[in-house]
Amino acid sequence: MATDSSASAKQDPRPVRFLDPVGGQDYGTTAEMPDLQTVIDYEENRCRLSWGYYRMVDRPALYEWQQSLQRKHKVARALAFVSVQSALRELIDFLLTKQPNLSIAWKLSEPLPSWLREWKSVGLDSIKPRLWIFPDSGADQRNEWLEEDQYAEHDQIVWYSTQSFVPLPIHQENEFWVGSTEKMGTPGGVVLGQHYDLMEGLFQLRKRRGALLSVRNIAAWKNDEVVPASSTLKATEKICAQLIEWEQADECFLFPSGMNAVVTAMELARRRCQSKQPKRFVAIGLLYTDTYSLLMMDKWRGGNGEPYFLNTDELGQLEEVLKDESVAGIVTESITNPLGELPDIPRIQETAKRFEIPVIVDNTLAGPTNAQPLVWGADMVIHSTAKYLCGNNQHGGGALLTRQGYWSEQLKSFQAEWQNFMSPWEVLALADCIKDFPERMERFNANGVRVAQFLEAHPKVRSVSFNQLPSHSSHQLAKKLLKGSGSLISFVLQNDSLDGIRRFYDADLRPLHKAPGLGSNTSMLCPYAMLAHYQASDRELEELRISRYLVRLAVGSEKNLDQVFAALERGFRTQ
Secondary structure: OOOOHHHHHOOOOOEEEOOEOOOOOOOOOEEEOOHHHHHHHHOOOEEEEEEOOOOOOOHHHHHHHHHHHHHHHHHOEEEEEHHHHHHHHHHHHHHHHHOOOOOOEEOOOOOOHHOOOOOOOOOOOOOOEEEEEEEEEHHHHHHHHOOOOOOOOOOOOEEEEEEOOOOOOOOOEEEEEEOOOOOOOOOEEEEEEEOOOHHHHHHHHHHHOOEOHHHHHHHHOOOOOOOOOHHHHHHHHHHHHHHHHOOOOOOOEEEEEEEHHHHHHHHHHHHHHOOOOOOOEEEEEOOOHHHHHHHHHOOOOOOOOEEEOOOOOOOHHHHHHHHHOOOOEEEEEOOOOOOOOEEEEHHHHHHHHHHHEEEEOOOOOOOOOOOOOOHHHOOEEEEEEOOOOOOOOOOOOOEEOOOOOOHHHHHHHHHHHOOOOOHHHHHHHHHHHHHHHHHHHHHHHHHHHHHEEEHHHOOOEEEEEOOOOOOOOOHHHHHHHOOOOOEEEEEOOOOHHHHHHHHHHOOOOOOOOEEOOOOOOOOEEEEEHHHOOOOOOHHHHHHOOOOOOOEEEOOOOOOHHHHHHHHHHHHHHOO
16 A cells, blocks of 8 residues: 555644643643633644643653654654553554454464453454554565555554664555664653554544653653662652552552553453453543543443443442443542542442442542542552642652452553553652652642632632532532542632633633643642533533533642632632
8 A cells, every 4th residue: 555645744734832831841741721712722623732731732852752753764653652562552452443343463472462362363364354463573574574465455554563663664554663662771662653644543542541651751861861770669669658558558550640540440340341242331420531531432342332321429320230241340539520529439339349340449639648449449549640649740640559369460460561650750750749748638638628618608609519518419428438628629600601711711810820730739720621521512511510611720739828819819800
């Protein structure tokens, strides 16, 4: 198949909107979105952002490095991943999502991965569309394979190399090259491809699944820094020991992002489910937007069937739902984002246990010192370590905690297979941040209560969602289960309209950061529903029980809140 030169040369036509990072010019994990029009232009795909939330927007160092690879190897797109193994997995996942009828022709010397074993390697006489995965062992062998008649136009070809980053030229749009970028002990992987639209789709998948390369790795490569193995090991042990203590867990695993930990937990739950029907998950409460999107995608190879959605006040239906043998797991959050609702996890676990269904809980919004879902009976607990645990907006990563036994053994095997570990440089950064976490978390808890009370009493505010307020539907359960609720607050203006939120958001709100983040030591605010659910219809938002113009305020751990109150007042005066 000859390359379409127009596709190979295709470039992103959108103008770049230059934003200021929150947290520092080198490693900031989110960015200031200074006005509502910037949010709208981004959501309507009218601009590309120079900075943004680290999974969603390639920070300049990563973007420029990928661009240099693209130019050097004359490909349409280059995308970096946390490891060469993860790069291969994400590419295969994506291609199977696009073409569910692909059969796997696995030509590598290593065994077929466990998550692909439901396919058989196909023979050369197969008439089915194939996904060929070859070791990249040289130009002669590659040309020999390419000249054989069995390579139909609809087949996909992946050249795979774990040894060195020396890709041969990619001439066809159905070809991809996956290779290692490891240097001086710092891991990494990359996918090169000629089909721009497919590579853009892979980029969108990487956003959700979070197996991306840390920009700290790139900095280390540029500076010829060797991974300090002993220091990294000690930092990993320190972080894990501390999280295990707070969560009352047995095992802790570190990932490149919180979403990558979520993806891993869901994959393990799918593997365990023996149903021959498409595997389904039960989502309880309004989940983080990317968790929600994961439940709605990957409808291939017995991946996800249509999920069941239950509100936190609909647990009476759970037993009937779990009678469906295709249910692979239950996914929920200790405190839901952004409404602050609490699912009754002890009750959920009691029902799930009777059906041997695992319960996966994202504990990011509560924090490990406020809530211990494993104690309540959860099977796997997840944190985005980029939030409260870090606090400075300069770290990306995730953690998954569990008890000893089946899930811990599966996690060890999974990470060994796919090398989706937290970057060693991110480990060192997190180890430094976590030292004063308990003290900061206490301030988050206290600040959240004070600001929520201020908002609830304000005449320009229609409603406030924060479970430490007696008016919140989960208040009694929060008193029973939580030591605190962190500081994520959502509210709706009296002028609940596009004009109302535009006036408020575009006001001078300094020192509040207008950014889509939370758990920062400094307060951040964003038009959450417009960022997370921009394309949702009015009916869908009604089902989610959120206003299109909802404001999410992530109060920081500031010791003095006077400036926060003053900034909010300036915004309210525009109403």
